[in-house]
Amino acid sequence: MQDAASLERLGIPCSVLVTKPFNTQARAMTNLLAMPGYEYAVIGHPMGSLTEEEVMARAQEAFPQTLSQLIR
């Protein structure tokens, strides 16, 4: 989120992906970084134990949210 805040301030659109259990922390960080309404993609958890196919499925899940954040 910190990286996104830095890049967004330079005018570079970003898409942050957060797994569901970290939604509270992600929102707290957007508030701390003075971008309270900042949108980010929330996807399923966990990621670390997924197979390559399952990762691709997560990417498909995230794609619409990511696209709408990058093309505004």
Next chain:
Amino acid sequence: MSSLTSTRVRHTDYNDAQEYYMDEGMGDGLPVVPPTEAKVHAMLDYVGMQPSEVIAEEGVRGVNFTAEKVAINAVMAGCKPEYMPVVVAAVQAVSEEPFNFHANSTSTNGVGVLVIVSGDIAKRIGINSGTVAMGHGFRANATIGRAMGLIKINAYGSVPHGMDKSTFGHPGKYSFCFAENDGVIPWEPLRVEKGYADSDSTVTVFAANSPVQVNTQNESAPEDFLSIVADASIVLGERHSEFVLALSPELMNYVRSAGWSKQRIKDFVLERGTRTGRELNEKHRRITLYKGDDLDRRMPVVSSTDEITVVGVGGDAGPFAMLIGAWGDVISITKKIQT
């Protein structure tokens, strides 16, 4: 002395005050000492600081730790004013960028702030380095460690179920502070190893996971009991950033008799605390699947002996070592205590 700027809340009695702090989530779940203006000023007076003085700035969350907020939490933790210089140095240490305070106090790893004090201030203010050094019973240990926990919650915002995402946490998140036992170490103390004068007193902060006690019963040769320690270090997991190896006075006596240096202990533990890529694959204790040359390469727990801190501490009986792993991407920080 300028006046305090924090919000004043009046309470009808002690119990009313406790209920307020519990309801507001301003604490660690234990009763706190109500931070009256007089008590907060006593803390500030001891270190000669104005309330608005910034002790440290933490860059990621943009938090300024003012003397007032640090003093309030030190009071709440039960500190005496003479503990305040240690708390101030510890706050400066956790705010250094390599300590990665934001990440380690948010992460699922669930670490706490371990404060190791080295130097004569420990004796002067009563920080225990002997029997039960990592446990209960001593006000300085209990409240300095607790102050760091409260600062993390109240001044830094790492509130459980909020920014603190610890999967388990561990008891050291309430309080984790001890002193190096100068009387049992046959080599340079931690403060000197970290570049300070022997006459200085220092704090070293670690983003500490739960300690793991290692029993080396029946072994007196360093290569024998350190083999047990090295084997136990593997449970910390590969690619650890660093760990503390605390040796009891009984083990320190064996080390002294055998003439082992601190560096020799580190070299031995690093070299023996390894497994091959193949073994790690077979035991599923790997971050990535090892292939090719890595199958026979021995993987250490940490990348170099610089990432192992050896301290002598604890009671005079018991052949025990304690391993304390640190959170992933973090470097412990040492600061001089201004006395």
